[in-house]
Amino acid sequence: MDKNELIQKYFEKSLSPEEAAMFENLLADKEFADEVAFQKKIKKVITHEERATLKDKLRTFENQKTSTDKWWYAAASVFVLLGTAIWFMGQKPDYDTLYASYYETYPNVIAPVVRNNNDTITDTEKAFAYYEKQDYNKALEIFQTIIRTSPQEEYAQFYSAISYMELAKFSEASKILSGTNWSKKYADDAIWYLALLELKTDNPDASRKFLLEASKTSRYQKESLELLKKLD
Known part of the structure; x- marks a missing residue:
């Protein structure tokens, strides 16, 4: 199996027992271990950015709404944002548009x-x-x-x-x-x-x-x- 595919499956938590054993053995290779560490770092950065964006939106809602409806509006917004994120996760990216x-x-x-x-x-x-x-x-x-x-x-x-x-x-x-x-x-x-x-x-x-x-x-x-x- 291609090493990049193995790393991708590791992050998706979809490794079979045999693939997991192969992954563990490859970690002894410094270049492979460095690549795994680097991709972990990237995913942390992306997750941090997504959380920061969500916090900024909620902070904006807090400033805009009155004390009586802040909580309900923020809660509804969280569900909308999460629902949208889940929907997009299931969609295939438009590669032509991205290109x-x-x-x-x-x-x-x-x-x-x-x-x-x-x-x-x-x-x-x-x-x-x-x-x-x-x-x-x-x-x-x-x-x-x-x-x-x-x-x-x-x-x-x-x-x-x-x-x-x-x-x-x-x-x-x-x-x-x-x-x-x-x-x-x-x-x-x-x-x-x-x-x-x-x-x-x-x-x-x-x-x-x-x-x-x-x-x-x-x-x-x-x-x-x-x-x-x-x-x-």
Whole structure:
């Protein structure tokens, strides 16, 4: 069984006796134990935020109502909030909507750096000119040419993946994002976009795995924790 699936079942309290024994044995592995501890921390943060939100709502009700109806109004509100929460827990998240809410086209941060002062237009400049015009097919053609002639140009790989995502060619994007040994410059971005890609293609378990990784970074921590909360 996949380790992430085992951890998920642990938190859902649905481990079989055999799986529970496997889980206990894996805790001897520091990397596995650290991952379990990290996910526990995330769940505590999410639970704390939910409780804080409920307390804030009740505090607002207290300030707004008179002394004679405060208690009844607050009690009714608690039942409504709990009922709503239970109803939402039983609903499958709308992955397309979540994807659209969090996906943003990665900005062009390359062409201004390599732009020169003569009349020669480089392939890089051509590619990003199309990219910024949202002509992703033509941009992709040039990015692929750059990859063939200069495979060390990592930006061409990354922006090819983003272009594929813009064209809804998610399989091709996934091959690049998951199959490239990214440098530190693009590693965090690749994990974040992989999380979104898995969400778009209805693979929430895989998306959670990448979101957990992305939540350990400073750049995507806030968004990753928000999405993890919405997927639970």
